[in-house]
Amino acid sequence: MISVENVSKSFTLHNQDAAVISVMEGAGFFVGPGECVGLIGASGAGKSTLMRMLYGNYLAASGHIRIGAVDVASAEPREILALRKNSLGYVSQFLRVVPRVSTLDVVAEPLLVTGSDFASARERAKALLARLNIPERLWSLSPTTFSGGEQQRVNIARGFAYDYPALLLDEPTASLDAQNRGAVLALIREAKQRGAAIVGIFHDEAARAAVCDREIDVTQFTPGVS
Numbered sequence: 001m002i003s004v005e006n007v008s009k010s011f012t013l014h015n016q017d018a019a020v021i022s023v024m025e026g027a028g029f030f031v032g033p034g035e036c037v038g039l040i041g042a043s044g045a046g047k048s049t050l051m052r053m054l055y056g057n058y059l060a061a062s063g064h065i066r067i068g069a070v071d072v073a074s075a076e077p078r079e080i081l082a083l084r085k086n087s088l089g090y091v092s093q094f095l096r097v098v099p100r101v102s103t104l105d106v107v108a109e110p111l112l113v114t115g116s117d118f119a120s121a122r123e124r125a126k127a128l129l130a131r132l133n134i135p136e137r138l139w140s141l142s143p144t145t146f147s148g149g150e151q152q153r154v155n156i157a158r159g160f161a162y163d164y165p166a167l168l169l170d171e172p173t174a175s176l177d178a179q180n181r182g183a184v185l186a187l188i189r190e191a192k193q194r195g196a197a198i199v200g201i202f203h204d205e206a207a208r209a210a211v212c213d214r215e216i217d218v219t220q221f222t223p224g225v226s
């Protein structure tokens with residue numbers, strides 16, 4: 001489960017006389033197992049900032065962000081790394097490409113680092129790549145030279161390879177064609193069915209409606225906006 005309690009965030013702009021801007025105040029919500037919650041709100045309301053705090057990329061100024069037993073808002077960096085390895089997945093539309101590592105290994109890696117044996121990790125990786133329509137002739141190549149859409153689908157396959165109990169989805173269906181969009185929505189539904197707690201940003205309203213149980217408008221957490 002994911003629990004956010006009274007979280008605030010400000011940025012200090014060091015190149016602008018150390019001006020401090022408050023971008024979030026009093027953020028709080030709960031996402032239970034098997035639930036998918038969509039973050040909504042106008043551009044600049046703080047959806048990405050909240051997502052980055054959930055993943056531990058941005059430090060919250062105050063409050064608690066509990067993912068299972070770990071409070072991301074106060075955890076040590078090594079606890080965050082362990083959390084990301086075992087409990088908290090993050091699926092964005094962008095692949096951080098590692099040169100010379102095959103697509104199959106890129107997708108199987110989250111399984112191998114969590115103790116799966118080589119053969120079953122590869123089988124799972126193959127099944128996901130097939131579902132996401134990555135041609136088999138590409139599986140042994142590094143995704144470095146793949147098209148944007150192919151890299152996006154490799155990244156999604158990697159993000160869904162291991163059954164994380166909590167998942168963050170940042171525009172996972174952006175710029176996909178209808179068939180692949182359907183494949184991603186099916187993966188999200190399966191993750192919910194096995195009990196994952198999911199927070200997502202979906203600008204595609206139809207995709208959001210298809211998988212989200214609830215929406216949270218982050219504008220309610222924007223200082224000075226009611």
Ligand SMILES: Nc1ncnc2c1ncn2[C@@H]1O[C@H](COP(=O)(O)OP(=O)(O)OP(=O)(O)O)[C@@H](O)[C@H]1O
Pocket residue numbers: 011023041042043044045046047048049050
């Ligand atoms: N690194 C940063 N330094 C300073 N201000 C930032 C930083 N990141 C975000 N902000 C500010 O925080 C506010 C929220 O931005 P954020 O990107 O979270 O909005 P968003 O809801 O995701 O918008 P969009 O839908 O356009 O992606 C904005 O006013 C933005 O300028």
